[in-house]
Amino acid sequence: METSTLNKIKRSAGNILENQLLQSGRVLEVRHWQPSTMIEIDLHLPQVDMQSWHEVPYIKVKVDNLTYRDYTPASWDAETSTCTLYIDAAHKGPGSKWARELQNGDTIRYFKIRTTRHAPASTPAIIGLGDESSMGHMLALQQMVLPSTRFSGAIIMANDDHRNLFDQYFKSPIKPIERRDAFGHNSLMRWVMEQHYNLEHSVFYLAGNNTMVSELRKLLKLQGYASNQIKAHGFWS
Structure with a gap:
């Protein structure tokens, strides 16, 4: 045939x-x-x-x-x-x-x-980290976290106009930051280190391109965060 x-x-x-x-x-x-x-x-x-x-x-x-x-x-x-x-x-x-x-x-x-199996943990600090492809994921997580003061995060956005629009459209604790490396993990890790999150009481939710998610997970572990403090969900490569 x-x-x-x-x-x-x-x-x-x-x-x-x-x-x-x-x-x-x-x-x-x-x-x-x-x-x-x-x-x-x-x-x-x-x-x-x-x-x-x-x-x-x-x-x-x-x-x-x-x-x-x-x-x-x-x-x-x-x-x-x-x-x-x-x-x-x-x-x-x-x-x-x-x-x-x-x-x-x-x-x-x-x-x-x-x-996605991402549900807010009971920890005092929930941190969402992502890129443009995971903007919906981060905003959905924000909607689920109660009280909302437990939530913060950052999202890599390469385009200046999109970062400005994000700030205008959403009253969100998610910070749109400039992409300074190809996949965004180094830019996000730099931002995380500037926040001085508590090592014991923070849980990270990662979503976005697979390379960023994988590398950011490694970098967080190098900072001393345990595996159960890092929830990862990768998208396209």
């Missing part, structure tokens, strides 16, 4: 499976930050029980034929079943292309929402 025929059979089987498993939501509004490599998307997800979100969730969204990307709701309202995504579209790929082409009123398809 020719390869093209096999591919058609596989695609057809995949589409049938998708139709059985995928759920639908609606795009309420799309906002492009300037420059438009950061895209803000409001969604209505009527089938989702957002009151059950006690750990930072993520949505596995269909962005192309048999192609999916994970996005974290940055904030949500359980009563209206609405949430907001922030998608870093600075790199090429099907997820970035999908986000750039979304319009108000579009339907999205997604698998059931899953958890």
Whole structure:
């Protein structure tokens, strides 16, 4: 059997499976930050029980034929079943292309929402550290931390305008800082050392590109933080 025929059979089987498993939501509004490599998307997800979100969730969204990307709701309202995504579209790929082409009123398809296993610890200090790709993750963690005074953090953002917009849009203890190294771990570690966090009572939540997360974890351990004080969740490489 020719390869093209096999591919058609596989695609057809995949589409049938998708139709059985995928759920639908609606795009309420799309906002492009300037420059438009950061895209803000409001969604209505009527089938989702957002009151059950006690750990930072993520949505596995269909962005192309048999192609999916994970996005974290940055904030949500359980009563209206609405949430907001922030998608870093600075790199090429099907997820970035999908986000750039979304319009108000579009339907999205997604698998059931899953958890990153990041839930606020009971420690006095919770610190979130990430990059542009994990902005939603950090804002979601902030929403979950009570009282809010326990939370602080920093996010690497390469673009000056995006850092300014972050400060304007969010009244947040998350500090947008300039990226001074390729993956951002050295910049974040420098910021951490300037904060003088308590060695025993601080728990770090890392999210973002895999290299940054892996290297930052190593650097925190070198500073004396134990493995159970570092919660890591890596994204794309």
